[in-house]
Amino acid sequence: MIKRFIYFIAIAVFFSNLSIAQTLNKKEKKAYNRIKTNAQYLSSDALEGRGTGNKGEKLSAEFVAEQFKKNKLKPKGENGDYLQKFGFVTLRIAKDSCSLSINGIVYRLFTDFYPLSYSSNSKYVNSFATFAGYGITAPELNYDDYKNKNIKGKVVMIDIGSPDSQTVHSKFANYLSLQQRVSFAESKGASGVIFINTAKAEDDPAGELSKSIKPSNIPVFFIKEGRRTGVVEGIEVPVTMNSAILNIISYGHNVVGYKDNKAKYTIVIGAHHDHLGFGEVKGSLEPGKNIIHNGADDNASGTTAIIELSKQLKKRKYKKFNYLFIAFSGEEMGLLGSKYFVENPTVDFKNVTCMINLDMVGRLKNTLIINGTGTSPFWLDAINLLKIDSTDIKKIKTSESGIGASDHTSFYLAGIPSLHFFTGQHEDYHKSSDDFDKLNIYGEVKIIGKILKLIKLVPAKTKLQFTKTKDEETKTSFKVTLGIMPDYTYDAEGVKIDGVKEGKPASKAGLQKGDILIMMGGEKITNIEKYTKMLSKFNKGDSTEVVYLRNNVNHTVKIQF
Incomplete structure (x- = not known):
């Protein structure tokens, strides 16, 4: 019985592979095999979940750099290398020399x-x-x-x-x-x-x-x-204070490669290569288990896609643009790598016409999601042309928002038209079960094909017009939204705003990026979790007062939900 079962499984796998082979042309078959090989490595246990600052993340960065070199991209990191290193504080601790004496x-x-x-x-x-x-x-x-x-x-x-x-x-x-x-x-x-x-x-x-x-x-x-x-009103006493705090710094690694076609404008194509390590990175849905999170879909899929695109965009018909390929790190910790790159670009941002982000593109079923179509008037017409050719991908769903929980957000906030290609959430998201064997590599090949067709449509003589978006409500159990994107890297008291969604209550009240929310409805906001709990108490039509810090000065505004 077991032998018969194994026989039928083998037959099923054979015909499945045969079916894929029959629906891919010769060039696509080669791309399929390259993506498969790269994804197997990037999502293997050998890379220990690619946690930012860990050994596996550095191995991942070095692998991507090697692929960029094979594809003849110029290094655009630091010091003539592909890697762009950025530091982040992993721990602050008081030293023993920290001291206080009063009187x-x-x-x-x-x-x-x-x-x-x-x-x-x-x-x-x-x-x-x-x-x-x-x-x-x-x-x-x-x-x-x-x-x-x-x-x-x-x-x-x-x-x-x-x-x-x-x-x-x-x-x-x-x-x-x-x-x-x-x-x-x-x-x-x-x-x-x-x-x-x-x-x-x-x-x-x-x-x-x-x-x-x-x-x-x-x-x-x-x-x-x-x-x-011993300190009371009207009396001064001698005091000595020695503040001695040790910052433990770790380093993440962006990987940056450039195809210089001597063109007027540059297209940025990016994907984050980091993931959650052993689940120690905040965001794991299996915290404390100390088990490798391989992140095959999130985001070995996107990383292998930009490697493949870096190979295919070398062809003459795509030479109307320069291409900057970036594998970001630190995305899972709050878009650290893409924020760092935007603040420390290695190309002239004035010549960047758009950014294309691939995050979780390895689970295509029937629908491809493209977010950010409202960031330029050009996108919707171009994507509608892609929809006409729907033999490979049955449906393309779009959303206008330029703000989301991925690296395109950093570019959108810098005023660059940005898209996010995405095949949707699934039950393995941020779990140790997000493994290679669940990837739809055939679907990834077809998504790459759509991106190549889209790039052909982008005008080369004029820079794409940027537009702010009226960001769509994220579907949650909440009845209202303030309309902000929190800065997930900020872990002090309050909630720091990393982006404000146009047309939402925060925008209407004049809140801005960098403001720190400290009170709402008379209650102190201590962190993001407290903030979300407080939001759940409000209904549409309610109003409340919000206290926020801007440049270390308190302000109060009335919010109408």
Whole structure:
């Protein structure tokens, strides 16, 4: 019975391969085999899930660089190489030399005090400490903790509470952010800040040091409850603070290759080559299992596609453009690699006419999804022409939004018309089961064919017009949306905005990229998870107040959902 079963399986596989062979022409068969070979390697256990900064990610980058070299692309990374290295903080920890003494009393690190995320990484202060109440100046409320105080060069001690003993619905809500209080004290010349918590209406601030928040230039410490300070109103006492924080830096690797056809404009073609390692990268749907996430569809599929495109676009009929091929790293950690490249481009961005991103293109069933069609008036007409030739791919579904959870977003936010090719979510997404044997390589070959046809349609004499998009609602259980793209690399207090969707409540209220949401509806926003829970409480038509930081200054706006 078992032998008969194996026989029938073998026959089925044979005819399946035969069917594919019959529907691919000679050139496509060669592409199929190249993609298959490359995808097998990139999604193998040998690369340990390609976690950014890990050994497997570096092996992946080196493999892509080797393929770019074979396809005769010029290195466009750093120092004549294909690799563009970028650093990111993986851990901030207080050193043993981090110290505090007040009025001759030595405080023990972690037992009596600890540094906060806003603290300078390295700063020694020998001065006097003075009490500054809640560290708030609110002219419209006729309240000023700094009235008649000269704090220049001094350390200020600040209570984290509120003058009205409320945190929810406090009239001082616009001033309760610790980050704002630090920035204000620093602007007045303070050499250091020490927070205390006397009323305990607020939880003690987090002791874990944020990896992404920009530190201030002064030491910022918190003294635990019950540790006497000797600092009271009107009395100054000697203090020494030594902020000593170690940043553990890891490095990711973009891979950049260039086909220089001496053309006027350049098309960027990209895909991220990183994945989730052993599941330790945030985003795994199997956290804590310590099992390799091979990421065959996400995104060995896209990586192999750009390698194949780098080979096929060498042909004479495609020489009306230059082509910049980029395999990004750090996508799974919040688009780190594409953001870094956009901020540190290795070609002149003025000559980039568009960007094409391939992320998860290995599970084609009936429908190909193309996101970003609203980023240029050109896209829809061109894609409608692709739809006419629908013998290979039954349906093409489009969305206008230029903002999404992939690397095209970084280019869209830089004002470049951008598309994202995608074959849809599936039950293996961000799980260890996203393996090579589930890829539809035949479908990937056909998607590459569509991209080649699209590139032929792009005008070469004029640069594509860029348009902002009215971004579509992501389907969730929420009844409302604020219309922002959070910066997932920001892990300090609040939610930092990485993009604002046109026509949504945030855009209408004047919120901008870089703003940090700190309160909504009278409740403090501590992180993205808290933010999403708070959103679920609102219905369409509701209104609320949102407090946000811009350039370390609090602002309040009314939001209408």
